[in-house]
Amino acid sequence: MNIFAELHRLITVASRIERKILAGIFVFGFVLIGPVSVVAQQLTPQPYVDPPKLAEERQATTVLSVKPAGDATECWATGTVKHDGNLVRLNWALELKPNQIRNPGNPSGYMDHVSLRSFGGCLTGPVIEAKPGNTLRIVLTNLLDPNDPSCASNPGCFNTLNMHFHGLHVSPTGNSDNVLINIAPHTKYEYEVNIPEDHPSGTFWYHPHRHESTAIGVASGASGAIIIRGDRPYLGSAPGDIDTILHDASGKRMPEHILLLQQIPYACFNAPGQINQNADGTWKCEANQTGVVDDFDNQLASPTVWDTSGRFTSINGVVQPTLQVPAGEVQRWRFIHAGIHDTVNVQIVPMVADAPMAALALRGIVTGTAKEQAAKVKQLCPTLVPDGNPAVLVPQFEIAADGLTRSAIRSIGVSQKSQSGGIGTNFLQPGYRSDVLVAFPHAGTYCVLNQAATPAERASAGAGGQGPNETQLLATIVVSGGNPVAGDLETFVRQTIYDGNKSDAKLPKAALDGLLRGDLSPWRGMPEEGPASNSGNPRTAKFFIGLLDPNNPKTFGFYINGKQYDPDRIDKDFTMQVNTTEDWILSSQGEPHIFHIHVNPFEIMDVTHNGQSIFGPDGKCLVPPDGVGLENQYCNMWHTFKDTIFVQNDYEVHIRTTYDRYIGEYVMHCHILDHEDSGMMVNVLIVPDASAPGGGLGMAGMKTTSNGTMTHEMHR
């Protein structure tokens, strides 16, 4: 009986503590449940899996296979995709489907049953891959239940959703990236999203964005990656696509992985509003219970609820997956933070092979509730060595932020200490993307961690279950085979890209040589912004939760510039003229928020702290590390393009943006999505000519109040 032998072997090699746990599982599994095989299977590592795929239309009409327990078989989503010339046609549905999520804290099976909303019925949505110049034609059917009791509450109507194409520079109106429409249950809607030919290549994502149901939808797992893959080479003038240089000397594409991070706060309810809990306060689902994401107040809306829940961040739907990687192979990892309100702060460290409990962990199995795991992770994946110095990190080499290729490779954690003295780390806030190159120097097991940070640097200053200072394990990397790297990894990664391109006769020599210095400017995703037309009088976005009038409890709200979201209001503050460039200053009062604006990315010109720039004249970061030794998260952002930015208390973020090409109405909001649903959003309007009659795109005699793009009364 192989299963028995395997369990016996595990028990023999495991540490004393784990022996007890395993023996308990064995007895429980054998005597009470019967089939030991289920439990044994669940004690195997959960392999990393790619996000689900849609069947090509010509192969099948509808395919759905939900992951069976303990088996990380890739999930095939309901729906189809067809690539037909410049057209990418998708036909799929928003559905509520039964599924299973691994829960290392549930010893009676390690899998929790859930029933969640998603695009296509898997735990995460299928990847949409397209090229610049393509059209996405997406037929979306909302199969959620029309009988929706949440419509009685505010926020509510959680089964009414829509689609947002986060980060894409596409039209915000009509049936394109229009978040101001509701797709009610049992409604079919056809999107047509024209990706312009000059669109940057990169990592973007989609998620529902109907005001009041955005957070519930995204928290349920209704999100997925959008990969825009470009093939424009850099020939000496126009910028090229980074995709054209990430290959080996034979032209074979560098191995890639999408890491869509989701934080699904599913809960099992014993009675309305009463979440089933473990003794340590973390959330619990019995074998006969099904986890859901339905209760805005108890599952989403508290800043500490994710910590309290003890739920685990999943990667493409798998909790703590194990990825096999050969030594010395440079890979591109596309991180997408698709959680709704908690910070993920990625560090990679070697696992300590002789730590207690390492026998299973080295293979990718770490059991226990989030609270129980905290102590294990400290021993297995220490980020400080005994003398108090930082552990040797596996560096990350960031090539793109929010999908847009950087002007130079950002080395994270190369020598542990950054130029500002802090430990290099990759802060991912909800909505962020980070494309990094990684290479593992030699065989062994490595921990991908969500490193702790101080409360001020986190979107939610959690003080609950795990607390702000507990490091969590996101994934295990098992490195074997390949070719060990002897020298430093920064030189190795740069040289690897250089070697892949050195025989390309069309690549200008200066650009090729620049790769050895980490220079990516020939492939930068966005050109430097020109001068702003409103310099000296920037627009502002001030985020605040609280009482507008300290003496009037009725004035509590989620405010931007002192106003809550009103779908029927467009302010002069946020009415801008197309094809102009402007400065904005972003700030938060009381607690941090996350600025996101649709359609056009922005360039970060400066970040000030208590009125002082954190940058020297050359962009050198002057701000000291935080209270736990981490590099300040703004240090790498000087003149970086992004579409989503954390706005920390006592900091001001100075951005510049061009309202390029698209006319119409869309939104700017806090990307802590329960804040957005609670009112922290505004409509913005891009008009052809803000001072008509005028030249350019304006129509003689036209007024902005009657320009035909308006559907609302102007309030000035």
Ligand SMILES: [Cu+2]
């Ligand atoms: Cu917020």
